[in-house]
């Protein structure tokens with residue numbers, strides 16, 4: 001609680017705040033930014049909101065999102081910098097230098113890996129979302145929770161928990177969500193429809209094409225799909241619309257490794273790996289790539305056919321003989 005009190009004292013003492021969150025803005029970063037921004041405005045402070053990239057279309061319905069600037073022009077040198085949901089300053093992109101020049105940096109985050117770069121650090125890895133910490137701050141400040149704050153924080157918490165499905169979801173997370181729903185007549189069905197269920201038509205068109213390429217190898221323990229720059233153009237889709245598609249391969253019952261080949265321009269093939277148990281960062285490492293044990297990738301130059309052959313061969317070896325340390329951990 002001491003960290004909360006320190007932050008609250010600074011909120012009361014300082015008159016002007018620049019709030020900033022991370023690249024690839026998500027529901028937690030946007031929701032936390034807007035809710036805390038409103039808290040400070042309601043407390044009579046001068047507040048500016050920033051993200052190092054435009055607010056994604058699906059979060060544009062959140063009240064106040066039009067006040068978030070992706071440009072650093074309005075940054076105030078004398079304001080306290082409040083950095084939200086960032087484990088390190090690199091995550092703030094081109095705001096990094098301005099933050100580093102601020103006399104007061106308030107770091108509010110929930111990542112275990114947070115580098116404690118602030119003058120004050122309110123880092124709570126127990127919190128499922130930064131929005132959860134903002135909610136506790138509002139309670140500790142004994143402020144009225146407005147309907148817009150509640151909506152933004154509900155979006156923050158529900159997105160960072162994958163709609164209350166991930167392992168970071170605790171009884172406290174549900175209690176916070178329950179308080180938010182109780183405080184105002186939020187519409188969780190509408191919120192989840194907008195954030196989790198709706199997608200552009202181009203996504204479905206590209207999904208249909210990519211799933212049409214599905215192949216299975218190694219007694220159906222490896223599933224692979226292939227996408228290409230041409231497919232994207234044909235469907236009018238953006239490259240980020242491919243992001244979730246690889247999970248379809250990994251999620252097939254019995255499959256251990258899911259692979260997506262993306263044939264880009266200039267003879268480059270990007271390869272994504274997903275797994276249930278096998279360390280695919282080691283597999284990606286064999287091709288000069290890297291990542292996390294369950295999600296990794298690499299990029300190779302050359303003909304798609306021979307690249308695919310090499311990658312599948314290595315993946316088959318990984319399925320047959322997973323590294324001992326990970327094999328031992330299998331439930």
Ligand SMILES: [Mn+2]
Nearest residue numbers: 028085130160
């Ligand atoms: Mn977060």
